Amino acid sequence: MSTASLPTGLSSERENLPVVIQTRGLTKSYRTGFWLNQKVTSLKDCSLTIYEGETFGLLGPNGAGKTTLLKTLLGIIRPTAGKAQLLGHPLGVQSVKQRIGYLPENPYFYDFLTGWEFLQYTAGLFGLSPAARQRRIVELLDLVGLSQDTVKKKQLRQYSKGMLQRIGMAQALINDPELVFLDEPMSGLDPTGRFQVREIILSLKREGKTIFFNSHILSDVEVICDRIAILDQGELISIGSLNELLGAGDQYLVKGQGGDLSELDGWLDELTIQGDTWSGHIKADPYDFVKYVKTQGGKLITLQQARPSLEEFFMHQIRQRRG
Numbered sequence: 673m674s675t676a677s678l679p680t681g682l683s684s685e686r687e688n689l690p691v692v693i694q695t696r697g698l699t700k701s702y703r704t705g706f707w708l709n710q711k712v713t714s715l716k717d718c719s720l721t722i723y724e725g726e727t728f729g730l731l732g733p734n735g736a737g738k739t740t741l742l743k744t745l746l747g748i749i750r751p752t753a754g755k756a757q758l759l760g761h762p763l764g765v766q767s768v769k770q771r772i773g774y775l776p777e778n779p780y781f782y783d784f785l786t787g788w789e790f791l792q793y794t795a796g797l798f799g800l801s802p803a804a805r806q807r808r809i810v811e812l813l814d815l816v817g818l819s820q821d822t823v824k825k826k827q828l829r830q831y832s833k834g835m836l837q838r839i840g841m842a843q844a845l846i847n848d849p850e851l852v853f854l855d856e857p858m859s860g861l862d863p864t865g866r867f868q869v870r871e872i873i874l875s876l877k878r879e880g881k882t883i884f885f886n887s888h889i890l891s892d893v894e895v896i897c898d899r900i901a902i903l904d905q906g907e908l909i910s911i912g913s914l915n916e917l918l919g920a921g922d923q924y925l926v927k928g929q930g931g932d933l934s935e936l937d938g939w940l941d942e943l944t945i946q947g948d949t950w951s952g953h954i955k956a957d958p959y960d961f962v963k964y965v966k967t968q969g970g971k972l973i974t975l976q977q978a979r980p981s982l983e984e985f986f987m988h989q990i991r992q993r994r995g
Contacts, residue, residue: 690760692851692882693722693745697754700740700906714740716906718754722899727873727883729893731986732903738886739777741903742855745884746774759851770798773849777856777886779840787823787831787839791846798847812842816872834865841872852876854885858892866892894982902989910989919979924958927951931970939964953978 700715714737722728732738743749745756747764761768782790788809795805813820816838823839831839837857844852857873858866870892876883877896887893893900894914902910910917926940929949937943939961940952954961958975965972980988 687723689723689725691721691757692724692726693720693728693756693758693884695720695741695745695754695756698741698744698751698756699753700737700744700749701752713752714906715744715751718903718906718908720901720908720911722882722884724882725880726898727877727896728885729897729900730884730886730903731888731890731893731900732886733888733990736903737906738903739855740906742853742884742886746772746853770847771850773844773847773852775840775844775852775854775857777859779836779843781828781836781839783829784827786825786827787818787835788820790828790839791823791842794843794846800846808846808848809842812845815845815875816842817868818842833860834862834868837861837865837869838872841869845876849881851882851884854883856886856888858887858889870896890982890986900982902986904990904993909993914982918982918985923978924954924975925951925978926954926958926961926975927973928965928970929973931965931968935968949973 696719698715698718699713701711701713704710704712718741730738730741740749744751745758745763747769751763756763758765759768759771782793785793791809791812792805795808800808810820813823818835818838828836828839841854841857844854854873857869861869866889873883873885873896897914899911899913900917901908927949928951933945933948933950936945936950936952939955940950941955943950943952962972962975
């Protein structure tokens with residue numbers, strides 16, 4: 673599918689914002705095999721635009737090309753074809769690299785450094801003065817929820833997976849970047865660790881940072897992102913806001929029990945009644961309906977938005993494409 677035909681999922685307000693990431697026909701192919709006579713294309717004709725302040729989620733199954741796209745944007749690998757810009761400049765411009773942050777999926781840490789020493793080293797790469805380093809590290813430890821005492825005393829080899837992910841997030845933000853790239857930031861974390869990383873991303877979002885991240889944990893993406901794109905076998909197959917892709921979410925499916933069954937058809941579409949249990953789609957304001965049920969002596973069993981979950985939409989798109 674050509675990405676030129678995909679909807680952008682943008683409001684007119686967002687279209688007026690500065691463009692932070694733009695790709696046009698971005699393609700990456702590799703030579704493989706013993707004689708390098710086989711060609712594998714991991715990214716095909718990828719075109720997308722991401723605006724200032726957006727939190728943009730890139731979804732896809734393993735091997736879809738998500739990390740390839742991210743590394744191409746970062747200048748770690750070169751595209752075979754197509755063009756891209758970051759912060760208004762072509763890929764690879766050194767001054768732009770000073771303005772971005774990056775957390776890889778599997779970051780490498782110097783095991784025998786303490787967390788504090790590692791952050792000091794990272795800050796030095798960006799040319800921060802000793803006073804600025806001290807101030808910035810303290811700010812970031814507070815943001816990611818690590819104590820100064822632990823970070824100063826414990827070597828990184830003694831950190832848990834969740835602690836490493838948080839220290840990795842701190843190093844990605846040490847230069848106060850305008851644009852943050854996160855590659856599978858929740859990967860391998862337990863529910864507590866995922867919650868902590870999600871809260872960090874939401875705090876960056878409130879600061880107005882532009883965030884581009886890959887993930888296969890769809891429940892987190894649903895909470896965090898303004899827009900998403902689905903990548904499969906190197907091709908973008910869907911782009912848009914959740915409301916664009918899943919529906920506005922203003923329809924509600926309800927299931928209840930008891931009350932005055934004779935008047936329910938005035939409130940519900942697709943009404944189904946089995947004994948004293950009933951279900952249907954609410955026609956009116958859901959709050960008004962809830963009040964009505966209470967006054968009639970009925971009770972609600974479930975009330976939920978009548979739109980697919982992101983996981984259901986994702987699986988439908990992948991199955992539909994692969995036939």
